[in-house]
Amino acid sequence: MSDLEHENAHKLVWTSRTKRFRRQRPLTPYTLRRRNRRIISNAGFGHVGPLLDIPLEEGMSVMHTNFFGLVRLVNNVVPRMARRGHGTVVAVGSILGELPAPFPWLLQREQAALRSYTETLQMECKPLKVKVVLVAPGSIRSNIVGKLAYTLPEDSLYKSFERQIKRVMYQSQTAAYGVMDTDRFASVIIGNVTSANPSPYISIGGFSTRTWLLKWLKRTWALDLLWNITQRS
Numbered sequence: 764m765s766d767l768e769h770e771n772a773h774k775l776v777w778t779s780r781t782k783r784f785r786r787q788r789p790l791t792p793y794t795l796r797r798r799n800r801r802i803i804s805n806a807g808f809g810h811v812g813p814l815l816d817i818p819l820e821e822g823m824s825v826m827h828t829n830f831f832g833l834v835r836l837v838n839n840v841v842p843r844m845a846r847r848g849h850g851t852v853v854a855v856g857s858i859l860g861e862l863p864a865p866f867p868w869l870l871q872r873e874q875a876a877l878r879s880y881t882e883t884l885q886m887e888c889k890p891l892k893v894k895v896v897l898v899a900p901g902s903i904r905s906n907i908v909g910k911l912a913y914t915l916p917e918d919s920l921y922k923s924f925e926r927q928i929k930r931v932m933y934q935s936q937t938a939a940y941g942v943m944d945t946d947r948f949a950s951v952i953i954g955n956v957t958s959a960n961p962s963p964y965i966s967i968g969g970f971s972t973r974t975w976l977l978k979w980l981k982r983t984w985a986l987d988l989l990w991n992i993t994q995r996s
Contacts, residue, residue, distance in 0.1 A: 801956060802840050804833045805855040810870055810915050811932040821854045829873035853956050854881045855898045858966060858974045861987060865993045866931045868970040885963055886966065896961050898952055900937040902942040902969025927993055941969030
């Protein structure tokens with residue numbers, strides 16, 4: 764986030780394992796009462812691999828970051844917004860929270876939890892006059908794939924699927940997957956969340972339209988289709 768500099772944008776470094784902000788620039792959560800009208804949570808990191816290969820400790824660590832990081836942020840910020848009588852919380856999730864696919868590992872578990880939590884928060888924040896926006900991006904151009912490093916464990920039951928797993932890792936950044944330019948994505952999101960009445964749900968990016976269509980199918984059919992596509996890749 765070193766290149767995110769603007770006089771109206773203030774970065775708060777949040778340590779997901781603790782209940783407090785760390786300072787970056789002279790800003791504390793208490794200044795939210797007079798300075799910040801919107802706060803965006805995009806905490807998280809990606810994983811690829813079969814569920815059965817997940818060490819429990821690693822799974823808990825990812826959950827702390829990808830889900831409870833948002834929960835702690837909300838618990839700290841929303842009461843201050845409520846006392847001011849306005850504010851907007853933007854939670855950035857993923858379309859993997861809408862419909863799971865094989866081998867994105869833990870990411871879709873947290874995203875499904877984040878979606879349910881955010882939708883509940885939307886209802887509960889109505890009487891507080893705090894708006895809550897859920898962003899469920901599809902494929903967006905980023906460096907996240909380049910930072911992933913995954914090798915199947917020697918005793919994995921999925922050795923014969925290693926090629927498919929590696930394809931799942933990289934396919935989201937391909938033109939065939941419909942990857943969206945980062946600047947275009949940011950422009951759409953900022954345009955929505957800075958409006959007087961932001962849409963409570965936004966889903967754009969590669970594969971987002973196809974995910975929307977799959978959700979109209981019987982769920983077991985959609986899951987079977989996703990599995991068949993994955994194993995043939």
